Amino acid sequence: xxxxxxxxxxxxxxxxxxxxxxxxxxxxxxxxxxxxxxxxxxxxxxxxxxxxxxxxxxxxxxxxxxxxxxxxxxxxxxxxxxxxxxxxxxxxxxxxxxxxxxxxxxxxxxxxxxxxxxxxxxxxxxxxxxxxxxxxxxxxxxxxxxxxxxxxxxxxxxxxxxxxxxxxxxxxxxxxxxxxxxxxxxxxxxxxxxxxxxxxxxxxxxxxxxxxxxxxxxxxxxxxxxxxxxxxxxxxxxxxxxxxxxxxxxxxxxxxxxxxxxxxxxxxx
Amino acid sequence: xxxxxxxxxxxxxxxxxxxxxxxxxxxxxxxxxxxxxxxxxxxxxxxxxxxxxxxxxxxxxxxxxxxxxxxxxxxxxxxxxxxxxxxxxxxxxxxxxxxxxxxxxxxxxxxxxxxxxxxxxxxxxxxxxxxxxxxxxxxxxxxxxxxxxxxxxxxxxxxxxxxxxxxxxxxxxxxxxxxxxxxxxxxxxxxxxxxxxxxxxxxxxxxxxxxxxxxxxxxxxxxxxxxxxxxxxxxxxxxxxxxxxxxxxxxxxxxxxxxxxxxxxxxxxxxxxxxxxxxxxxxxxxxxxxxxxxxxxxxxxx
Numbered sequence: 001x002x003x004x005x006x007x008x009x010x011x012x013x014x015x016x017x018x019x020x021x022x023x024x025x026x027x028x029x030x031x032x033x034x035x036x037x038x039x040x041x042x043x044x045x046x047x048x049x050x051x052x053x054x055x056x057x058x059x060x061x062x063x064x065x066x067x068x069x070x071x072x073x074x075x076x077x078x079x080x081x082x083x084x085x086x087x088x089x090x091x092x093x094x095x096x097x098x099x100x101x102x103x104x105x106x107x108x109x110x111x112x113x114x115x116x117x118x119x120x121x122x123x124x125x126x127x128x129x130x131x132x133x134x135x136x137x138x139x140x141x142x143x144x145x146x147x148x149x150x151x152x153x154x155x156x157x158x159x160x161x162x163x164x165x166x167x168x169x170x171x172x173x174x175x176x177x178x179x180x181x182x183x184x185x186x187x188x189x190x191x192x193x194x195x196x197x198x199x200x201x202x203x204x205x206x207x208x209x210x211x212x213x214x215x216x217x218x219x220x221x222x223x224x225x226x227x228x229x230x231x232x233x234x235x236x237x238x239x240x241x242x243x244x245x246x247x248x249x250x251x252x253x254x255x256x257x258x259x260x261x262x263x264x265x266x267x268x269x
Numbered sequence: 270x271x272x273x274x275x276x277x278x279x280x281x282x283x284x285x286x287x288x289x290x291x292x293x294x295x296x297x298x299x300x301x302x303x304x305x306x307x308x309x310x311x312x313x314x315x316x317x318x319x320x321x322x323x324x325x326x327x328x329x330x331x332x333x334x335x336x337x338x339x340x341x342x343x344x345x346x347x348x349x350x351x352x353x354x355x356x357x358x359x360x361x362x363x364x365x366x367x368x369x370x371x372x373x374x375x376x377x378x379x380x381x382x383x384x385x386x387x388x389x390x391x392x393x394x395x396x397x398x399x400x401x402x403x404x405x406x407x408x409x410x411x412x413x414x415x416x417x418x419x420x421x422x423x424x425x426x427x428x429x430x431x432x433x434x435x436x437x438x439x440x441x442x443x444x445x446x447x448x449x450x451x452x453x454x455x456x457x458x459x460x461x462x463x464x465x466x467x468x469x470x471x472x473x474x475x476x477x478x479x480x481x482x483x484x485x486x487x488x489x490x491x492x493x494x495x496x497x498x499x500x501x502x503x504x505x506x507x508x509x510x511x512x513x514x515x516x517x518x519x520x521x522x523x524x525x526x527x528x529x530x531x532x533x534x535x536x537x538x539x540x541x542x543x544x545x546x547x548x549x550x551x552x553x554x555x556x557x558x559x560x561x562x563x564x565x566x567x568x569x570x571x
Contacts, residue, residue, distance in 0.1 A: 014384075103302070133288070
């Protein structure tokens with residue numbers, strides 16, 4: 001009762017304050033211009049928007065195949081002990097703080113080579129893999145055994161069965177898991193602090209160099225004394241919230257639609 | 270086995286092996302990076318509460334205390350709230366309200382931490398300094414916890430932000446647990462003449478005890494590891510204060526605030542030592558949660 005009201009009102013206050021404070025900053029410039037020179041007003045966060053798109057794109061490319069393959073191994077091939085080991089490992093991976101992941105990638109790759117968008121994406125991918133893998137495992141477990149057995153009974157090879165029959169049946173859950181992982185990665189700041197933070201103030205699609213990102217921009221602007229920076233931070237925050245909310249709602253809708261279509265009662269992703 | 274199958278199985282096994290290797294690799298690499306500082310300071314680093322670049326004396330003590338204090342108070346506030354929300358959503362709320370409220374609470378979990386931190390600095394901070402902390406100071410100022418002058422950034426702000434972050438996590442797990450309590454248990458209690466509230470208190474909650482414990486541990490793990498939102502609102506202090514109003518730092522927030530480079534090589538190495546300590550604490554918390562869950566599963570409760 002009271003607690004739920006409290007929680008909901010916090011969310012509403014949060015979103016409302018972001019929306020109100022962001023109102024002034026939105027303009028065409030905001031989306032297309034790089035940062036204004038120090039002291040001037042105006043300018044935008046175009047480099048950060050592009051940077052986040054590139055960083056999350058490469059992170060998804062790294063994380064989804066990996067997460068799905070691991071899930072396939074655990075669900076289709078692994079014996080009970082191997083499956084448990086991998087599951088525990090993924091749970092532990094999920095529990096590693098994002099900032100430590102950033103330090104890990106920093107020491108492994110950035111030291112001696114410099115920052116790069118790919119390293120930032122790699123750090124984000126590490127955070128995404130457990131999410132994608134868990135969602136895939138859950139949805140693979142829901143595909144009825146009879147489907148697999150029928151396929152094998154027809155003489156289709158194991159790998160063909162998985163790729164052409166089991167995976168397509170599971171694709172809805174995999175996409176849902178991926179969307180949620182993408183939403184998470186788009187909002188993460190800590191992994192990028194040490195891997196992709198010192199970037200040029202211009203729009204760049206080149207991931208071999210460090211790239212700006214929306215969350216990091218919000219972070220640096222939030223600590224700045226200038227009110228113009230604060231307003232840009234609010235606007236960027238609104239952009240991020242809208243994106244995350246749309247992604248969450250889409251994932252949920254996809255999940256519910258899939259559930260209605262196949263008639264399978266899956267647990268929450 | 271046909272060659273295609275063999276290859277496929279090998280590829281997926283390789284991916285699984287890589288995942289396990291990644292976890293081990295992270296632990297190894299983080300400790301390896303801390304090695305120079307460990308060699309220099311030894312284990313005394315852990316309880317040394319100084320962090321002084323000028324005298325080149327560094328220690329994790331102040332930040333470990335910061336991490337413990339912030340997580341402790343955050344879970345103290347968050348756990349009752351989260352359980353209450355879960356109860357509300359499974360037992361007390363009218364059916365038409367359950368879906369929307371549950372969705373809203375989960376959306377709260379999806380808010381990126383940097384946005385929460387921004388709100389914490391620019392909205393919660395002034396509110397705390399202008400309204401809450403003076404009120405606390407007036408009525409409870411005799412307590413060391415609420416002594417000192419109100420400020421926008423400090424431990425209290427961090428605690429509140431962390432609470433907001435943890436509540437959705439603990440609440441959604443607890444809600445799942447409550448939904449899984451067998452009907453016969455609940456109905457049996459009511460048939461024996463208990464009131465609804467007594468049934469909840471005497472049957473549902475004890476039944477879900479281990480699961481709730483695991484959810485709380487996971488929430489603590491989240492609070493321990495949160496770097497960005499905390500560093501935005503906690504003010505960055507390196508000395509220990511009794512008051513919650515004072516600026517402070519946690520292990521995670523200190524590491525985050527050092528991202529622009531340390532002043533000396535030793536300081537940089539010390540930050541890496543902090544990261545290793547943080548990893549150990551996070552892993553211990555994670556393993557504790559897993560142990561509680563597996564034990565409950567064995568007992569047939571989960």
